[in-house]
Amino acid sequence: MRDTVTPNNIPYAIARYSAEELKDALKKMYLIRKFEEGAEDSYMRGLIHGTMHLSIGQEASAVGSCMSLSDEDKITSTHRGHGHCVAKGADLSRMFAEFFGKESGYCKGRGGSMHIADPSKGNLGANGIVGGGLPIAVGAALSAKRLGTGAVTVCFFGDGANNEGAFHEALNMASVWKLPVVFVCENNKYGMSTSTERSTSVKNIADRAVAYAMPGVTVDGNDFSAVTEAVDAAVERARNGEGPSLVENVTYRWRGHSKSDRNRYRTKEEIADWQSRDPIAAMAKLLTDHKIATEDEVAGIEADATRIIEEAIAFATEGANPKIEEVTRDVYTEETAS
Amino acid sequence: MNMHSKTDLRELSYAEAIREAMDIAMARDERVILMGEDIGVYGGAFGVTGELVEKYGTDRVMDTPISELGGAGVAVGAAMTGLRPIFEFQFSDFATLGMEQIVNQAAKIRYMLGGAVSVPVVMRFPSGSGTGAAAQHSQSLEAWTAHVPGLKVVQPATPADAKGLLLAALEDPDPVMIYEHKILYKMKGHVPEGYYTTPIGKAAVMREGKDLTIIATSIMVHKALDAAQTLAAEGIDAEVIDLRTIRPMDRDTVLTSVRKTGRLVCVYEAVKTLGVGAEVSAMVAESDAFDYLDAPIIRLGGAECPIPYNPELEKAVVPQVPDILEAARNLAKGRV
Numbered sequence: 022m023r024d025t026v027t028p029n030n031i032p033y034a035i036a037r038y039s040a041e042e043l044k045d046a047l048k049k050m051y052l053i054r055k056f057e058e059g060a061e062d063s064y065m066r067g068l069i070h071g072t073m074h075l076s077i078g079q080e081a082s083a084v085g086s087c088m089s090l091s092d093e094d095k096i097t098s099t100h101r102g103h104g105h106c107v108a109k110g111a112d113l114s115r116m117f118a119e120f121f122g123k124e125s126g127y128c129k130g131r132g133g134s135m136h137i138a139d140p141s142k143g144n145l146g147a148n149g150i151v152g153g154g155l156p157i158a159v160g161a162a163l164s165a166k167r168l169g170t171g172a173v174t175v176c177f178f179g180d181g182a183n184n185e186g187a188f189h190e191a192l193n194m195a196s197v198w199k200l201p202v203v204f205v206c207e208n209n210k211y212g213m214s215t216s217t218e219r220s221t222s223v224k225n226i227a228d229r230a231v232a233y234a235m236p237g238v239t240v241d242g243n244d245f246s247a248v249t250e251a252v253d254a255a256v257e258r259a260r261n262g263e264g265p266s267l268v269e270n271v272t273y274r275w276r277g278h279s280k281s282d283r284n285r286y287r288t289k290e291e292i293a294d295w296q297s298r299d300p301i302a303a304m305a306k307l308l309t310d311h312k313i314a315t316e317d318e319v320a321g322i323e324a325d326a327t328r329i330i331e332e333a334i335a336f337a338t339e340g341a342n343p344k345i346e347e348v349t350r351d352v353y354t355e356e357t358a359s
Numbered sequence: 360m361n362m363h364s365k366t367d368l369r370e371l372s373y374a375e376a377i378r379e380a381m382d383i384a385m386a387r388d389e390r391v392i393l394m395g396e397d398i399g400v401y402g403g404a405f406g407v408t409g410e411l412v413e414k415y416g417t418d419r420v421m422d423t424p425i426s427e428l429g430g431a432g433v434a435v436g437a438a439m440t441g442l443r444p445i446f447e448f449q450f451s452d453f454a455t456l457g458m459e460q461i462v463n464q465a466a467k468i469r470y471m472l473g474g475a476v477s478v479p480v481v482m483r484f485p486s487g488s489g490t491g492a493a494a495q496h497s498q499s500l501e502a503w504t505a506h507v508p509g510l511k512v513v514q515p516a517t518p519a520d521a522k523g524l525l526l527a528a529l530e531d532p533d534p535v536m537i538y539e540h541k542i543l544y545k546m547k548g549h550v551p552e553g554y555y556t557t558p559i560g561k562a563a564v565m566r567e568g569k570d571l572t573i574i575a576t577s578i579m580v581h582k583a584l585d586a587a588q589t590l591a592a593e594g595i596d597a598e599v600i601d602l603r604t605i606r607p608m609d610r611d612t613v614l615t616s617v618r619k620t621g622r623l624v625c626v627y628e629a630v631k632t633l634g635v636g637a638e639v640s641a642m643v644a645e646s647d648a649f650d651y652l653d654a655p656i657i658r659l660g661g662a663e664c665p666i667p668y669n670p671e672l673e674k675a676v677v678p679q680v681p682d683i684l685e686a687a688r689n690l691a692k693g694r695v
Contacts, residue, residue: 095440097436126473127472127473127475128471128472128473128475129473129474130473131470131471131472131473132471132472132473136471136472138471138472138475138476139475140439140472140475140476145436145439145440145476146468146471146472146476148464149463150459150463150464153432153459153460153463153464155429155432156428156429156430156431156432156433156435156436156460157432157433157435157436157439157460157464158436159429159432159433159436160432160433160434160435160436160437160438160439160440160442160444161436161437161439161440162436163433163436163437163442164436164437164440164441164442165440167392167418167437167442168390168441168442170441186428186429187428187429187432187459189429190424190426190428190429190430190432191429191432191433193424193426193429194423194424194426194429194430194433197424198421349508350474351469351470351473351474352469352470352508352509353469353509353511353533354469354474354477354531354532354533355532
């Protein structure tokens with residue numbers, strides 16, 4: 022893992038970002054946590070159906086990876102994508118409304134948890150297919166290069182996707198064409214129940230970068246500053262026309278894969294160990310240690326996030342359901358007889 | 360095969376017509392790029408892209424690695440973000456490697472995202488048998504993609520439509536799959552100059568007739584037209600319809616013809632079961648046109664068999680002109 026401390030002993034993120042930016046990052050991390058806790062609670066109470074993939078415990082990876090991106094920059098996300106949405110600036114109310122299947126949701130109730138997108142903020146969408154977003158991200162980077170927009174695409178994917186053929190094809194093409202894309206692997210140790218030790222031939226997924234002649238780096242994905250340092254460098258490299266990079270954020274999902282998960286493949290001790298390395302608590306400590314925020318301010322940021330989520334749930338609850346007679350709308354741009 | 364066209368009209372081959380369409384599109388719209396395996400200096404496995412790389416350069420005529428899944432996905436992502444890619448699968452069979460991106464992504468992204476984004480990608484699929492390339496390079500899998508809402512699927516049969524449908528596909532905001540028959544690439548026919556589009560979703564009545572309707576796709580349109588000439592000499596007046604688009608299908612043209620003739624043969628090269636013929640037959644059976652039928656519907660499709668190598672076997676597994684003649688004669692004479 023990379024040393025995340027600058028020569029002056031100031032962590033990278035503290036040196037690089039303003040107090041406002043850092044406090045906003047902490048707020049986004051709280052929003053992700055509370056969005057997912059709210060989603061889980063709503064599910065338990067029978068208010069929403071379907072399934073969900075929670076990223077609780079992975080918040081530093083999502084927020085840290087998007088720190089240096091503008092709305093013009095793109096991301097592609099995964100089935101575990103709520104955090105990426107929030108990190109890229111999504112509106113929590115519209116996210117919750119989508120969760121509730123409402124017309125006021127991001128996908129007008131057609132997509133649900135696994136398909137939330139916000140193209141206006143550069144979020145090209147979560148994806149229900151493991152590895153599905155990898156080639157799409159390369160395509161977005163191709164557009165940016167060809168159209169000269171200067172935009173960079175950050176492609177989120179999990180450790181599971183790194184064993185899909187799409188991973189190989191996408192990274193190879195991005196490298197051959199020197200495209201402005203950053204591949205961010207969120208290695209949360211398990212593809213559903215199968216550990217990376219049992220599924221992946223290399224110790225670190227970033228080791229695979231060498232096969233595509235691009236830089237690869239493995240960082241502590243629960244360390245906000247480490248994530249920003251690695252991803253920012255990769256984004257800058259992409260923006261400078263130097264091509265793609267692979268960043269591996271090692272992290273852990275506290276919850277099961279989805280609602281069907283009985284956690285039979287890992288121990289309570291392992292989960293507790295990772296919970297003791299809470300990325301949000303670490304971020305709060307980072308900010309207080311460096312006098313970016315007081316403890317009261319941190320509490321205020323958390324309370325703010327709680328209020329936003331409560332308002333979002335209220336907005337979602339009140340929203341109208343989509344009309345059944347409009348179920349085929351948006352299959353095509355113009356209504357087409359089948 | 361010929362197109363029965365007048366000699367004073369400009370003729371191009373089907374492949375030349377597609378190339379001309381791509382050339383016109385690229386000249387008028389910087390966003391149009393070509394992607395595919397060996398489409399650059401090689402000119403494409405079937406020579407369709409030809410010399411376009413010399414005119415537009417390797418940035419716009421992009422050789423991809425042999426990566427059908429990744430390549431198709433790059434085209435999808437590029438289409439979502441401002442480009443107008445035309446992606447060539449070297450053989451339509453190889454699109455099986457890219458189905459994830461076609462079926463799960465291209466077809467569904469617009470719907471899943473509540474209409475927030477369109478995927479204006481065009482994909483080209485050189486298809487069909489007759490080249491001696493056997494089972495993995497000869498299939499007609501158009502029904503696979505036609506089964507998926509969100510995609511549009513066309514099968515041009517003539518050089519003029521090959522050009523017009525490609526230009527229409529580029530104007531279309533949704534993903535359009537173009538199945539081109541490899542044997543047609545060298546076929547010549549009249550192709551109008553300049554920019555024009557052939558509407559997606561509209562069939563073409565290639566020959567009017569009153570005794571029976573032959574609905575055909577792709578190369579079978581030409582076999583049906585050949586058969587219709589022979590039938591005419593026997594006093595059987597066949598109407599030949601080129602379906603042109605199989606999703607969305609031109610219901611009106613099909614049903615109007617069946618109401619007129621009362622007899623229907625549907626001929627296509629793909630495996631007979633669960634294909635275009637089943638859909639056309641069901642469309643008739645589920646409509647008032649059913650009441651006009653004087654005889655059962657006949658489907659002529661490919662055998663329940665991979666495409667074999669031996670040339671006699673290869674011919675035997677797809678409908679030929681004598682098969683169409685036999686079916687038409689039986690229908691016309693009330694033998695069915």
